[in-house]
Amino acid sequence: MPENYTLEKKDIKHARIKVSENGHVRVLVPYSFTDADISALMSKKSNWISKQLAFFEKKSRIELNRNQILLFGNRYSYFYDDTYSRKIVIDHSFNTIRSKKDLLDPEIQKKWYKKEARKYLVARTEELAKRFNFTYKAIFIRDQRTKLGNCSNEGNISLNWRLVKAPTLVSDYIIIHELVHTKIMNHSSKFWTMLKSLFPDYKDAINWLDKYGNSL
Numbered sequence: 001m002p003e004n005y006t007l008e009k010k011d012i013k014h015a016r017i018k019v020s021e022n023g024h025v026r027v028l029v030p031y032s033f034t035d036a037d038i039s040a041l042m043s044k045k046s047n048w049i050s051k052q053l054a055f056f057e058k059k060s061r062i063e064l065n066r067n068q069i070l071l072f073g074n075r076y077s078y079f080y081d082d083t084y085s086r087k088i089v090i091d092h093s094f095n096t097i098r099s100k101k102d103l104l105d106p107e108i109q110k111k112w113y114k115k116e117a118r119k120y121l122v123a124r125t126e127e128l129a130k131r132f133n134f135t136y137k138a139i140f141i142r143d144q145r146t147k148l149g150n151c152s153n154e155g156n157i158s159l160n161w162r163l164v165k166a167p168t169l170v171s172d173y174i175i176i177h178e179l180v181h182t183k184i185m186n187h188s189s190k191f192w193t194m195l196k197s198l199f200p201d202y203k204d205a206i207n208w209l210d211k212y213g214n215s216l
Helices: 035-058 106-132 161-165 168-181 189-198 202-215
Strands: 005-010 016-019 025-030 068-071 074-080 089-091 096-099 138-142 149-151 156-160
Touching (some): 016 035, 068 161, 106 156, 106 161, 149 168, 156 168, 168 202
Parallel strands (some): 074 096
Antiparallel strands (some): 016 025
């Protein structure tokens, strides 16, 4: 198999192929699969895999320098500063972040992102719900790899913490999208009419996600 492919045998009934945005192809097959079975599967799915890889190649990615962090759709420069031992100082005017915490460490950065997301997204959802007269039962900040938002039948709204990386135009779109779902659970013309009336720039948000969504 090519270098960007990995093959895993697992206790599953049916074979599955997953193509990631970074161009990695993960092939999951049952233990019973022989080499011939795997070859037949790859031959059958080759066109589909190629289409998925081509789709992700067309997407752009927001490139960051080594000391940069993506926040609200902008590049922020991180500076280590031991004078801020217990807090993280964000300067939105100069797009800088100063802290003694090593925010370039992936795990530390993820914890910080989640904290910022909870602080911003919860307050923003409350604000937009009040402005447009929506009610919801509860709000959760999730760590989902693909979904950015969800609204359950019970009226619970879930938002992906990665939205804090996106421009506020995009996070507002996702929030309002899920708020509209509290009244209309499907994606009917009625749903889109209401969404458009509340958020006329929704197509700009969708276009940003189509182009840069894999940067989140």
